[in-house]
Amino acid sequence: MYLNLREKKILGVDVDGVQRNMIDSLIETYSKTNSDGVKEHDEVREWDLKKSFPNIRLPTHFYEWAKPLFSESKPYEGALEFMEELSDIGKIHIVTNQLRGLEHHTLDWLSSHNIPYEGIHFGENKTVFKGDVLIDDHTKNIYGFQGRGILLDRPWNQDFRGYRVKSFDEIVDTIKNLS
Numbered sequence: 001m002y003l004n005l006r007e008k009k010i011l012g013v014d015v016d017g018v019q020r021n022m023i024d025s026l027i028e029t030y031s032k033t034n035s036d037g038v039k040e041h042d043e044v045r046e047w048d049l050k051k052s053f054p055n056i057r058l059p060t061h062f063y064e065w066a067k068p069l070f071s072e073s074k075p076y077e078g079a080l081e082f083m084e085e086l087s088d089i090g091k092i093h094i095v096t097n098q099l100r101g102l103e104h105h106t107l108d109w110l111s112s113h114n115i116p117y118e119g120i121h122f123g124e125n126k127t128v129f130k131g132d133v134l135i136d137d138h139t140k141n142i143y144g145f146q147g148r149g150i151l152l153d154r155p156w157n158q159d160f161r162g163y164r165v166k167s168f169d170e171i172v173d174t175i176k177n178l179s
């Protein structure tokens with residue numbers, strides 16, 4: 001019985017920057033009240049959002065625009081198919097840091113896109129997640145993870161010097177090749 005439970009790898013998957021394109025929505029919501037700031041997703045090249053959206057008030061902006069940002073943002077191209085494929089090869093646990101009180105937007109988003117998952121962890125400290133794999137776009141989460149961390153290449157994580165993947169297909173291949 002235990003062997004069956006452990007047959008498939010436990011795959012932790014981040015939401016923002018991996019599955020959900022919150023950046024395009026942020027460009028829209030920010031531009032409603034500001035004329036500066038980046039206009040394209042790939043111009044966001046730093047973790048510090050103030051570098052891309054100079055007058056953003058955080059976390060106020062996230063609370064004020066929670067629905068468009070967290071319920072209505074689009075999935076990245078190929079993300080839904082990717083999650084389906086992952087669910088065939090592993091047991092998915094969503095591992096995401098969301099602002100207190102706004103978690104329900106992410107639950108709505110996951111369910112409205114039929115994202116398969118067996119468990120969910122909300123929290124800033126992702127090291128408490130003890131799965132086999134963590135797929136994330138944030139350098140610090142990969143460094144802190146004890147299993148196999150897989151960093152998805154994004155414009156804002158170019159400082160990372162470890163193993164990175166550039167596509168969802170590459171993530172699937174990497175996981176299939178884990179012994």
Ligand SMILES: [Mg+2]
Pocket residue numbers: 014015016017018136137138
């Ligand atoms: Mg992320």
